[in-house]
Amino acid sequence: MNDAYCTKFDTHPERIRGAAYAMPDGQDLQEAGELFKVLGDPTRMQMISALLTNELCVCDLSELLGMSQSAISHQLRILRQARLVRYRREGKNAFYRLADSHIQLIVQLAIEHSREIYKDIPGKDRDLQNDSYDDATTLL
Amino acid sequence: MNDAYCTKFDTHPERIRGAAYAMPDGQDLQEAGELFKVLGDPTRMQMISALLTNELCVCDLSELLGMSQSAISHQLRILRQARLVRYRREGKNAFYRLADSHIQLIVQLAIEHSREIYKDIPGKDRDLQNDSYDDATTLL
DNA sequence: CTAACATATGAACAGATGTTCATATGTTAG
DNA sequence: CTAACATATGAACATCTGTTCATATGTTAG
Numbered sequence: 001m002n003d004a005y006c007t008k009f010d011t012h013p014e015r016i017r018g019a020a021y022a023m024p025d026g027q028d029l030q031e032a033g034e035l036f037k038v039l040g041d042p043t044r045m046q047m048i049s050a051l052l053t054n055e056l057c058v059c060d061l062s063e064l065l066g067m068s069q070s071a072i073s074h075q076l077r078i079l080r081q082a083r084l085v086r087y088r089r090e091g092k093n094a095f096y097r098l099a100d101s102h103i104q105l106i107v108q109l110a111i112e113h114s115r116e117i118y119k120d121i122p123g124k125d126r127d128l129q130n131d132s133y134d135d136a137t138t139l140l
Numbered sequence: 141m142n143d144a145y146c147t148k149f150d151t152h153p154e155r156i157r158g159a160a161y162a163m164p165d166g167q168d169l170q171e172a173g174e175l176f177k178v179l180g181d182p183t184r185m186q187m188i189s190a191l192l193t194n195e196l197c198v199c200d201l202s203e204l205l206g207m208s209q210s211a212i213s214h215q216l217r218i219l220r221q222a223r224l225v226r227y228r229r230e231g232k233n234a235f236y237r238l239a240d241s242h243i244q245l246i247v248q249l250a251i252e253h254s255r256e257i258y259k260d261i262p263g264k265d266r267d268l269q270n271d272s273y274d275d276a277t278t279l280l
Numbered sequence: 281c282t283a284a285c286a287t288a289t290g291a292a293c294a295g296a297t298g299t300t301c302a303t304a305t306g307t308t309a310g
Numbered sequence: 311c312t313a314a315c316a317t318a319t320g321a322a323c324a325t326c327t328g329t330t331c332a333t334a335t336g337t338t339a340g
Contacts, residue, residue, distance in 0.1 A: 010232065010316070015194045016204050022193040024251055029185055031254035032247060037180030043328080045173040046163075053162040054155045058287060064156050071329055073288055078328095083257050092150065092286045092337050102253040107172060109249065111164055113242040114171035117223050150286070183298080198317060211299055213318055232307055232316045 038082040039107070043067065044075050051085065052104055055097035178222040179247070183207065184215050191225065192244055195237035 023029070039045060046065050050056060058076065062069045076096060079085040084103055087096040098104065163169070179185060186205050190196060198216065202209045216236060219225045224243055227236045238244065 010197075011199045011203050012197065015196055016200050018194050019190040019192075019196060019200070019204060023186075023189045024192075024247075028251045028254060029189055030182065032250035033180060033182050033185040035180075035250050035254060036176045036185070040173060040175075040177030040180040041328080042170065042173050045169055045176070049163045049169055050159040052159075052164075054158050056155055056159060057150075057152065059151045060156050060159070063151050064159060068330070069287070070289085070331080073286095074328075077288075089287095089337090092284095094287060100253075100257070102249070102256070106246065106249055106253065107164075109242070109246055110172035110175050111168045113240075113246065114168060114175060116242070117239070181298080208300070209317070210301080210319085213316095214298075217318075229307090229317095232314095234317065 034082065035084075035106075038078060038084060039110075041075075043071070044079060045107075047072070047075060047079065048084065048098070048103065048107060051096060051098050052107070055088075055095040057093040057095050059093070061096070174222065175224075175246075178218060178224060179250075181215075183211070184219060185247075187212070187215060187219065188224065188238065188243065188247060191236060191238050192247070195228075195235040197233040197235050199233070201236070 024032075039048065043065065047061055050061060050064055056064070058069060058072055061067075061076075062072045065072070076085065076087075079096075080087070083099050085096045086099050087094045089095075164172075179188065183205065187201055190201060190204055196204070198209060198212055201207075201216075202212045205212070216225065216227075219236075220227070223239050225236045226239050227234045229235075
């Protein structure tokens with residue numbers, strides 16, 4: 001059999017049970033994952049950031065990010081379906097804005113996290129930390 | 141020319157300038173995006189969730205999620221490189237845990253957000269809202 | 281009505297991504 | 311030492327994803 005997860009079981013049933021019990025509900029997890037997935041694209045992340053303060057029309061976003069109208073529009077659809085943005089029509093324009101303030105909070109938090117994580121790691125440069133993130137690395 | 145972002149400019153320069161000025165720093169944005177990207181995969185999301193309370197070894201995770209040891213190990217590498225988890229070795233086992241408490245906070249926040257977003261939308265079922273998220277939809 | 285423009289979207293294609301399979305590395309027991 | 315086991319990783323492969331191109335829809339001006 002090749003699909004035994006580990007050849008023999010040197011597993012820790014208590015921990016497993018504990019984890020299974022404490023884990024968030026499956027659907028919640030899936031939806032949160034979807035949210036992250038949508039945020040996890042550079043273009044969409046820029047778009048969200050551009051909308052942090054103002055509403056913008058498709059053309060504005062296109063110009064601001066230096067991307068084609070089509071690409072922007074496709075991405076806006078994804079953001080719309082994920083309920084991250086809403087829009088209003090005004091004449092020929094469609095003005096997009098963030099759907100609610102949770103988004104801003106999450107983005108800010110993620111940025112703070114990144115800043116802290118990449119700060120003050122002895123003997124390593126910001127761009128050189130790619131692996132071996134273990135106990136030896138003294139990061140409080 | 142086909143690469144003019146909009147055929148003629150019906151753009152809103154003030155808004156664009158405002159957005160450009162208020163946008164987070166490019167590198168911060170990129171790193172935050174990376175974080176979201178890593179969190180935006182169902183398997184990794186489950187792994188993170190499983191580690192919310194306890195540390196677990198590769199075998200435990202494999203068993204708990206019903207996935208091959210190899211798949212888990214590959215994903216752990218990604219989580220490690222993104223500095224979302226750390227591990228310690230104890231004999232043959234490698235026990236993984238979350239790198240810091242920001243992660244938990246971000247995950248929790250995302251879950252809360254999902255719950256609120258999908259709550260109490262008149263005339264729509266949780267699974268049926270896939271598009272047309274516009275002003276007509278009365279969601280405060 | 282038609283022309284001009286802003287936006288949306290389907291199809292196609294290239295590049296990214298996750299899993300599997302095979303195998304390598306590293307640790308412990310004997 | 312060797313055998314057994316836990317973990318890591320390279321290669322291959324199928325799927326997913328983002329952009330482009332072409333075109334459709336919808337609005338306004340004339």
